[in-house]
Amino acid sequence: MISRDLNPIDFLKVEDLEKIHKASLTVLEKNGVEFHSPEAREVLQKGGAKVEGEKVFFPPELVMEQVSHAPSEFTLHARNPENSVTVGGNHTVHAPGYGSPYVMDYENDKRRSAKYDDYVAFTKLCGNSKNCDVVGGVVVEPNDVPDNLRHAKMLQAAVKHTDKCLMGSAMGEKKAQESLEMAGIVFGGVDKVRENPALVSLINTNSPLQFDPRMLEALMVYARNNQPVLVSALAMTGTTSAVTLAGSLVQQCAEVLSGIVLAQLINPGTPVVFGSASSIVDLRTGNLAIGSPESVKMFSVIAQLARYYDLPSRGGGSLTDALIPDAQSGYESMMVVLSSIMSGINFMLHSMGLLENYMTMSYEKFVIDDEILGMAGNYPGTFPVDDDTLAVDAILQVGSGGNYIAQEHTFRHMKEMRVPIISARENYAGATDFSDTAKRAHEYCKTVIEEHQDPPLDEKIEEELNKYIENIKE
Amino acid sequence: MISRDLNPIDFLKVEDLEKIHKASLTVLEKNGVEFHSPEAREVLQKGGAKVEGEKVFFPPELVMEQVSHAPSEFTLHARNPENSVTVGGNHTVHAPGYGSPYVMDYENDKRRSAKYDDYVAFTKLCGNSKNCDVVGGVVVEPNDVPDNLRHAKMLQAAVKHTDKCLMGSAMGEKKAQESLEMAGIVFGGVDKVRENPALVSLINTNSPLQFDPRMLEALMVYARNNQPVLVSALAMTGTTSAVTLAGSLVQQCAEVLSGIVLAQLINPGTPVVFGSASSIVDLRTGNLAIGSPESVKMFSVIAQLARYYDLPSRGGGSLTDALIPDAQSGYESMMVVLSSIMSGINFMLHSMGLLENYMTMSYEKFVIDDEILGMAGNYPGTFPVDDDTLAVDAILQVGSGGNYIAQEHTFRHMKEMRVPIISARENYAGATDFSDTAKRAHEYCKTVIEEHQDPPLDEKIEEELNKYIENIKE
16 A cells, blocks of 8 residues: 555646536436346435436436445455555555456467466465555456356455455356355454455446446445445447547546445445546557556546545556557556556556556566556655754765765665665666566566465365355356 | 646645755855856855855855846747747756767667767757757767867757757866857857857756866856756765755755856856756665656655746656666656656756666667657646537437447547557557567667758858867867
8 A cells, every 4th residue: 555645636627627527417317327237226216316227317416415425435454454455545555457368478478368377376476565455356367267166266365375455256246245255254254344344346337328237236245245346437438438538537427426326325335436447549459548648647537536526536557558568568557557646546456467458467567567566656755854864964064075975874864765676776887687677577476476475364264265165056 | 848737746845845945055054065166166256155265155145146036937949949948837848868978779789889970860869759859968978079079069960950959068168168159150149049048058066065167167158148057966865965865955955056146146047947867876786776766756856946946947857777678767767757747847858768877878768768758748738628528418429338439529539649659559469569669669760860851951050060160179
């Protein structure tokens, strides 16, 4: 978890932000949102929305009233209390890549289908990263595990190999319920989990202006049980949303608010996060351009809109359109991470490992992103300015033309600088290692995975989880 | 020139900023600064400073009085008026790398001594870059040109191959005077140059708390002739300045203010820029770590201090400690560029081409940095929020589950997105080019240099410049 000393960037003028807000209320009232779940529609209708067929129309007062019930920040609990995090305020919480079906294999620079072994290896990297706060999501898609067990095996690996915060499955009611019950095993009962939210889940809208049944069912399970949900739009400008950034934001805002209304009607006070993974589309190629400055502007406005609604925000990530862990992957990911942190994004999914927009996870990129998160997270921490650090005495003592290397003041403060994990700081003449960042990252991650040690876990919990998974039906 | 719509980041609280300011006044009064030029000391003494030997002590009132004479922003004139830039306000002006003795040769990934041919090639890249505003400085050190002609041959190349803003030599009185006279040839007389400043120069302090004779002589030539000077400290924490960021900033501030006082005493209203190229030192290796978040914090405070004094600021750049144009070079340079732009740095020397801190220029990195500048410069430009861009009509027309691709609204706005120069936006399955960013950059810069065409230049000016250079003495 990164904490900013600086105020967040307010990207738009308040009057422009309010235009987006008002336009989204108009869209919610006049077009509404299709909720492809009878149960969700029933909840919304009872709550005061107008339902026609699959479509739900939202009066503005209903939206604002329900949104006001959501907390402005909340604690997400880890089984090791030291790893619990605050979602909201001046904090940014990091979770790794989510949902990539492919893995980039550094040995031959080719992408291939991701497997459970990859999932476990990435989970170990997450456990060892100082910057990774949340595990157990679809870090990569374990394509070799039967579909009915994937969510359970992922959560099991996260609990076994780390003691960090957990994500739950968003793939329908059954899997959400099973995620919750497994969390119950870890935390001493589902009641405990309800009291101390411990499972955050990603609920995506289906742009434009729809929610599919699986996501809605999962949202409802988690809301009933007081578990936080990241309600997020992945709008693609010019295809699944308007081509303009303003218009795309109007639609995202409408979609996300409608999901939050549902969560609040089910359980007022459900922790929710106002989210986006939206991006412009490069209309030359038809591909997402998630490493573009325009996409980043949308994240900045998402953070600002969330503050306007007094909600935590989700956006950003170590995003890139590069296919390999090269310079482009570095500059794009740094741009997205740094601007998102500075804009006040509170929850950053996709913080580590991505290549090829959201499609591929790379071991090397994971390590590169760990470095990027460490650097970008260090920047907005100001430094102490007091008589000792101002160093006037030392300056007067050293005087003109002197050297500070042997000063007592230097010895006392020299360990305050951040030490990079893989970045080179040798000069050319003295360098012993001319390998590129990807190669350094490769060596680093191999060592981390090999030397990984699981944190302590009660044997009974481990057994119970095993038994629970054995009993999961088709 | 990049223009921000956003307010700059104020990195420190005002009270902390003022502590740095006050401590620097204390240093100026109690330790003073060594000015290794009798003429400079005479000017300062006459102006009200106390001189003892080489050392000059500054009463606080003298400093504040003189600093107040400097303009808060100024125009730097190019021979093509369209390329003139404003230094100050919400603008950031970019100049390429400065002073590197080495060039990285991509063909064999080895660094070698820079030559005049390299200087010319980089100047052509500068001319073709949309982001580069200033040429004619020591883009690379042309080691094969005799020392007495280097500054003149560099300026000549800049005038011949581009029509952008120019830098002058800071290497003593003779070379500064010759730079000025050459600018006079280009702009129709030295008087014209005095009226419309056209030559910006880099005056470095010699930390801690000294100025060397060459820099002082050059500063005095330019101040007498109303040419802008970037007065800059390159303090290295723990060696040539205090190890703490606050203490290092105190010293930098004192050094730079003292140089500005000299310029204002010579010619009240001389355009000056409050500058820094300072960095932390990685005390494990003893090397600069210019791509570190701590170094970036100092640039952010430099920009803030400059605003406090109502002066333009200089800092940042596409800085990196990487030895090759790899992911590290990308993420470090993006961090420095983006945070410096967001912090309100007005003049960014070293904006393009650097590797190995300030030691090596790379053709490929130049192109990579051009992309970084384009992205980072695009981000702080907000977007229009009005009835058309909010797109409520289009949203209501497309409705839930529709597609925007064929909408008139999409066609009308689709060309508003930035098009990258080298970044990949293909997906893996459809990709035809899997080469890394450095390779793409290599192909790009080869083409640009080969296809470069000089802008029109009056033959008489070209002849006069040739003649002038032929007559330069040892």
